[in-house]
Amino acid sequence: MKSSWRFCCKPVLMLAALLFGVFGFGAAAGAAEGDVSLYTPYASLSAPPGDSISYSVDVINNTSQIQTVELSLDNAPQDWKAQLTAGGRAIQKLSVKPKETQTVNLQVDVPLKVDKGAYTFTLTAKGAASLPLTVNVSAQGTYSTELTTTQPNMQGTAGSNFNYSLTLKNKTAGKQLYALKSDAPQGWTVSFQSGGKDVTSVSVDPNGSQDISVTVTPPDGVKAGSYKLPVSAAGNNTSAQAELEAVVTGTYAIDLSTPSGNLATDITAGSTKKVTMQVKNKGSSPLKDIEMSSNAPVNWEVTFEPSKIANLAPGASTQVTASIKADKNAIAGDYIVSMTSKTAEKSADATLRMTVKTSVLWGWIGILIIIAVIGGVYYLFRTYGRR
Amino acid sequence: MTEPFDVLRGIRARFFGGGTPGGAAPAATAAAEGERAAGSPFLAIVRKEISDHVRSWRYVILVALMLLTCLASLYTASSAMRSAVSTDNAVRSFFFLKLFTASGGSLPPFITFVSFLGPLLGIGLGFDAINSERSKGTLSRMMAQPIHRDDVLNAKFVGALSVIGVMFFALGFLVMGLGIVLLGIPPTPEEVWRLVLFLLLSTVYVGFWLGLSILLSVRFRQAATSALSCIGIWIFFSVFFSMLVNLIAGPGPADPNNAEAVIRHTQWVQLLERISPSQLFSEATTTLLVPSVRALGPLTMEQIVGAIPSPLPLGQSLLLVWPQLTCMIAETLICFAISYVLFMRQEIRSRN
Numbered sequence: 001m002k003s004s005w006r007f008c009c010k011p012v013l014m015l016a017a018l019l020f021g022v023f024g025f026g027a028a029a030g031a032a033e034g035d036v037s038l039y040t041p042y043a044s045l046s047a048p049p050g051d052s053i054s055y056s057v058d059v060i061n062n063t064s065q066i067q068t069v070e071l072s073l074d075n076a077p078q079d080w081k082a083q084l085t086a087g088g089r090a091i092q093k094l095s096v097k098p099k100e101t102q103t104v105n106l107q108v109d110v111p112l113k114v115d116k117g118a119y120t121f122t123l124t125a126k127g128a129a130s131l132p133l134t135v136n137v138s139a140q141g142t143y144s145t146e147l148t149t150t151q152p153n154m155q156g157t158a159g160s161n162f163n164y165s166l167t168l169k170n171k172t173a174g175k176q177l178y179a180l181k182s183d184a185p186q187g188w189t190v191s192f193q194s195g196g197k198d199v200t201s202v203s204v205d206p207n208g209s210q211d212i213s214v215t216v217t218p219p220d221g222v223k224a225g226s227y228k229l230p231v232s233a234a235g236n237n238t239s240a241q242a243e244l245e246a247v248v249t250g251t252y253a254i255d256l257s258t259p260s261g262n263l264a265t266d267i268t269a270g271s272t273k274k275v276t277m278q279v280k281n282k283g284s285s286p287l288k289d290i291e292m293s294s295n296a297p298v299n300w301e302v303t304f305e306p307s308k309i310a311n312l313a314p315g316a317s318t319q320v321t322a323s324i325k326a327d328k329n330a331i332a333g334d335y336i337v338s339m340t341s342k343t344a345e346k347s348a349d350a351t352l353r354m355t356v357k358t359s360v361l362w363g364w365i366g367i368l369i370i371i372a373v374i375g376g377v378y379y380l381f382r383t384y385g386r387r
Numbered sequence: 388m389t390e391p392f393d394v395l396r397g398i399r400a401r402f403f404g405g406g407t408p409g410g411a412a413p414a415a416t417a418a419a420e421g422e423r424a425a426g427s428p429f430l431a432i433v434r435k436e437i438s439d440h441v442r443s444w445r446y447v448i449l450v451a452l453m454l455l456t457c458l459a460s461l462y463t464a465s466s467a468m469r470s471a472v473s474t475d476n477a478v479r480s481f482f483f484l485k486l487f488t489a490s491g492g493s494l495p496p497f498i499t500f501v502s503f504l505g506p507l508l509g510i511g512l513g514f515d516a517i518n519s520e521r522s523k524g525t526l527s528r529m530m531a532q533p534i535h536r537d538d539v540l541n542a543k544f545v546g547a548l549s550v551i552g553v554m555f556f557a558l559g560f561l562v563m564g565l566g567i568v569l570l571g572i573p574p575t576p577e578e579v580w581r582l583v584l585f586l587l588l589s590t591v592y593v594g595f596w597l598g599l600s601i602l603l604s605v606r607f608r609q610a611a612t613s614a615l616s617c618i619g620i621w622i623f624f625s626v627f628f629s630m631l632v633n634l635i636a637g638p639g640p641a642d643p644n645n646a647e648a649v650i651r652h653t654q655w656v657q658l659l660e661r662i663s664p665s666q667l668f669s670e671a672t673t674t675l676l677v678p679s680v681r682a683l684g685p686l687t688m689e690q691i692v693g694a695i696p697s698p699l700p701l702g703q704s705l706l707l708v709w710p711q712l713t714c715m716i717a718e719t720l721i722c723f724a725i726s727y728v729l730f731m732r733q734e735i736r737s738r739n
Contacts, residue, residue, distance in 0.1 A: 296693065297689070297690075297692045297693030297694070298688075298689035298690075298692050298693075299689055300693075327689070327690070329687075329689075329690055330690060331681045331682040331686065331690050331694065332681055332682070332699055332703040332706065332707060333681040333694060333695070333697055333699050333703070334694065334695040334697040335693045335694050335695065336693045336694075336695055337693065353695065355700075357702075357703060357706075358703060358706045358707065360706065362706070362709060362710065363706055363709050366709045366710060366712070366713035367713075369713050369717060370713055370716050370717060370720075373716070373717045373720045373721065373724075374720065376720075376724060377720055377723065377724045377727070380724050380727050380728055380731075381537065381727075384537070384727065384728060384731035384732070385535065385537050385731075
């Protein structure tokens with residue numbers, strides 16, 4: 001079939017070439033209108049933003065001479081990119097043999113940031129032909145980055161960590177490297193993890209997304225309240241922000257010790273010793289009505305001055321003087337005296353090791369007895385010594 | 388029983404500047420020693436007493452007895468302790484003192500030997516102090532010399548006591564040194580102080596028995612009588628006394644739940660027991676050598692509540708046994724005082 005078609009066409013083509021040769025002699029230097037036709041089957045098509053459209057354009061030489069045309073794309077909307085290639089290279093001019101067809105490739109990139117609508121541009125063979133091409137952008141295009149989270153608000157105590165998960169979407173045409181940073185209040189530690197590792201930046205493919213988890217550690221002694229934690233992912237041209245919120249609930253912690261931390265002291269049996277104790281609010285909420293109590297051995301007396309603390313702000317401490325009176329029958333050695341500071345919410349214990357010392361009085365009495373006996377012997381010496 | 392005579396010879400040599408016809412080399416030496424004794428007849432007699440004791444068979448036998456028993460108890464205690472050293476950490480505090488208080492199973496500990504054999508040492512050195520001199524007639528001859536009468540008795544006491552003291556310290560430090568070799572653990576300073584105090588205490592304790600035996604040697608003319616009565620008292624206190632205390636104190640209160648009555652009875656028993664010097668000594672040594680002992684009397688629950696089992700510092704241990712210590716020193720001095728009075732009021736006649 002093919003050979004028969006060529007066979008019967010050949011005389012027609014030869015005739016046409018002859019005719020062109022006769023009439024078109026004067027226009028041999030440049031292609032005239034109608035000498036060259038441009039053809040592509042898809043004159044109008046739809047494409048989403050960010051898509052890349054590839055046209056195959058036939059350049060048809062209608063004459064019997066070689067036609068050289070300069071190809072260009074006119075009326076192209078801004079930010080649209082187009083490239084003409086043939087044989088793997090970008091081309092500017094194209095020559096077509098008489099009565100033959102040459103194919104060029106037109107690559108048109110629809111930008112991401114583009115409005116919905118019809119865009120028309122023209123492929124022109126300079127002075128010879130033009131081919132209008134229409135692209136219907138099917139959706140509103142974007143060129144942006146998105147940082148989203150499904151759960152921006154979390155609640156926890158001052159000692160807990162807050163774990164958020166964020167999704168970073170790259171809606172640009174290129175692969176982006178995003179620097180992750182947070183603008184948390186002072187003292188807050190914010191760390192980003194991707195793929196189980198701590199990161200400070202992530203790279204996201206075009207139109208891709210990346211899950212990022214954020215771990216937020218509140219500072220020591222943070223007060224109860226709601227804290228805003230803005231985090232951002234900054235790329236080359238675009239950036240995105242998300243605001244996380246951490247709600248710190250108040251914690252109650254109380255500590256009882258001595259100012260120096262020394263919990264061992266000594267006491268003489270039957271006597272009173274004053275020990276200064278320190279009550280500290282280590283929580284993030286104020287403590288109210290702290291009561292001091294003690295658990296001492298039998299017949300020991302412990303009194304506190306003051307015995308009650310009305311209010312203690314977070315982080316503050318106050319001193320309480322404990323008067324410990326040892327039992328007069330206490331045996332020498334160590335005893336345990338435990339003290340408790342108690343509020344409705346929390347209590348703290350301090351255990352004092354009291355080393356009881358026996359009164360030295362009986363030691364002196366013993367020495368006196370020995371001195372008396374020695375004195376008696378001395379008296380005998382004097383009386384019976386016969387000196 | 389030649390020592391008293393030697394004393395006399397020494398004294399005579401001291402005062403007459405020459406040997407007696409029977410004067411042998413020891414007498415000459417004693418005389419020379421007497422010359423050096425700063426001119427005091429008291430110190431001369433003390434020196435002579437010491438040299439007599441040290442050279443006597445009696446002393447050598449007693450020291451050998453002490454040494455053997457102590458070394459045996461040390462050996463058994465240390466072999467039992469060596470296996471315990473690595474296991475129990477709590478044991479390691481005052482570990483060295485355990486050498487003196489721990490028993491190796493087959494033999495009683497060091498302190499028991501001291502409390503049992505110490506009286507024998509005191510009795511052995513003192514039971515014939517005066518009466519043998521008297522029975523041999525040397526006392527009146529000694530009295531013929533220009534020396535004070537009480538110097539004789541004082542020197543007898545001081546001489547024997549210094550021999551005992553030297554022996555105890557030598558024995559104690561020997562045991563300590565052997566303990567370091569056997570255990571490989573040096574004692575801490577507090578342990579050394581406790582041991583030194585223990586040795587002083589032992590000297591005082593033996594001093595009491597010495598005073599008692601000198602008292603009896605003054606009282607009884609026969610050495611055998613005083614020796615027997617001394618040994619009688621010793622055996623009485625170490626064997627029969629506790630039975631007697633139980634007899635006197637009677638059974639405890641009928642109602643064992645009556646805490647006050649129980650405590651009163653226990654205190655009464657303890658008071659009676661403390662008449663015995665060996666009881667005082669064992670309480671004092673236990674407290675000194677076992678620092679975890681915190682009280683010696685009965686304890687009420689009230690006193691124990693809240694108490695932590697911890698060792699006492701040395702000062703507190705000493706304060707705890709201070710009454711015992713006072714008692715022992717006082718008893719020793721009283722024994723000496725009585726024998727002093729008796730001796731000074733006695734008639735000393737020449738036998739011939």
